[in-house]
Amino acid sequence: xxxxxxxxxxxxxxxxxxxxxxxxxxxxxxxxxxxxxxxxxxxxxxxxxxxxxxxxxxxxxxxxxxxxxxxxxxxxxxxxxxxxxxxxxxxxxxxxxxxxxxxxxxxxxxxxxxxxxxxxxxxxxxxxxxxxxxxxxxxxxxxxxxxxxxxxxxxxxxxxxxxxxxxxxxxxxxxxxxxxxxxxxxxxxxxxxxxxxxxxxxxxxxxxxxxxxxxxxxxxxxxxxxxxxxxxxxxxxxxxxxxxxxxxxxxxxxxxxxxxxxxxxxxxxxxxxxxxxxxxxxxxxxxxxxxxxxxxxxxxxxxxxxxxxxxxxxxxxxxxxxxxxxxxxxxxxxxxxxxxxxxxxxxxxxxxxxxxxxxxxxxxxxxxxxxxxxxxxxx
Numbered sequence: 554x555x556x557x558x559x560x561x562x563x564x565x566x567x568x569x570x571x572x573x574x575x576x577x578x579x580x581x582x583x584x585x586x587x588x589x590x591x592x593x594x595x596x597x598x599x600x601x602x603x604x605x606x607x608x609x610x611x612x613x614x615x616x617x618x619x620x621x622x623x624x625x626x627x628x629x630x631x632x633x634x635x636x637x638x639x640x641x642x643x644x645x646x647x648x649x650x651x652x653x654x655x656x657x658x659x660x661x662x663x664x665x666x667x668x669x670x671x672x673x674x675x676x677x678x679x680x681x682x683x684x685x686x687x688x689x690x691x692x693x694x695x696x697x698x699x700x701x702x703x704x705x706x707x708x709x710x711x712x713x714x715x716x717x718x719x720x721x722x723x724x725x726x727x728x729x730x731x732x733x734x735x736x737x738x739x740x741x742x743x744x745x746x747x748x749x750x751x752x753x754x755x756x757x758x759x760x761x762x763x764x765x766x767x768x769x770x771x772x773x774x775x776x777x778x779x780x781x782x783x784x785x786x787x788x789x790x791x792x793x794x795x796x797x798x799x800x801x802x803x804x805x806x807x808x809x810x811x812x813x814x815x816x817x818x819x820x821x822x823x824x825x826x827x828x829x830x831x832x833x834x835x836x837x838x839x840x841x842x843x844x845x846x847x848x849x850x851x852x853x854x855x856x857x858x859x860x861x862x863x864x865x866x867x868x869x870x871x872x873x874x875x876x877x878x879x880x881x882x883x884x885x886x887x888x889x890x891x892x893x894x895x896x897x898x899x900x901x902x903x904x905x906x907x908x909x910x911x912x913x914x915x916x917x918x919x920x921x922x923x924x925x926x927x928x929x930x931x932x
Contacts, residue, residue, distance in 0.1 A: 561845065563615075627895070664777055683698070724755050813928075825928070
């Protein structure tokens with residue numbers, strides 16, 4: 554089962570990369586740019602076919618993918634008569650859309666996966682189905698029975714029992730009206746919660762079940778949006794603290810220090826955690842699938858934000874160049890001067906190489922750490 558989880562994670566990651574590149578492809582084609590290659594993987598070409606002017610295919614090293622848009626820099630040669638289809642000649646707005654489409658695709662994948670959890674797989678939640686009625690309690694005196702499902706509290710329809718049940722604790726000892734479903738019929742019950750000194754709140758004397766809860770379409774959209782926003786905020790925090798965690802990672806990789814579950818983790822480590830989740834005996838099938846989908850969603854959201862960092866060779870670095878071009882054009886207009894030529898990213902090649910080298914070293918360190926000192930979340 555663990556191998557199955559790892560393989561499933563690898564497939565999900567490759568599909569995410571493909572969708573990322575497809576975002577670039579669709580928007581570039583929409584704006585008339587020339588796209589000549591769309592490949593999953595790098596290295597030796599294993600299989601491909603050509604449709605229109607674009608070659609689609611798979612290469613030997615499954616470590617990502619790319620969409621080749623012609624004319625990324627002014628030094629790139631374009632076929633005669635197609636100079637206006639170069640990426641470099643497009644407006645800054647179009648460049649930003651094409652460059653940002655990859656990260657948007659990651660965010661969309663994350664949202665859809667989270668939506669599938671809320672609407673399809675379901676999440677563990679406190680339900681309003683009564684599993685036990687305590688003896689000599691207000692609930693027993695009022696006539697509640699095991700198997701009842703509470704539908705309304707003081708006229709309000711139960712949506713989330715974890716939240717709605719707080720009305721009992723906050724009742725102040727006043728009589729409350731409950732509508733329950735029993736054997737297919739709706740029954741109204743009046744009950745007065747009693748203050749419990751040990752719990753320090755008003756209690757009714759019922760214990761409800763914990764089970765799988767699935768949301769209908771609109772609530773699932775709302776919950777998914779909140780969950781996606783939360784993961785984005787946490788990912789932003791992680792990006793800000795990333796540099797401070799590198800020394801810790803080095804100690805954990807080449808020393809005897811145990812890996813921090815909240816520290817940096819690479820693709821291999823994430824795949825291992827996915828395998829642990831899928832094979833865990835502590836989780837039921839619903840929890841395994843939900844955990845797997847959440848891991849993939851979280852990774853997509855983090856990668857989407859990481860890709861927007863304003864450093865070359867990331868898409869965010871190219872977006873920063875496009876934005877800088879617009880600022881230069883704005884100041885030129887203020888001075889009554891013509892629009893200056895766009896920034897040639899080739900001039901920034903030393904910076905790009907430096908950033909790439911740092912990212913490559915960090916990737917290798919993470920790979921070593923994930924293999925020899927892996928993170929375990931004890932699923």
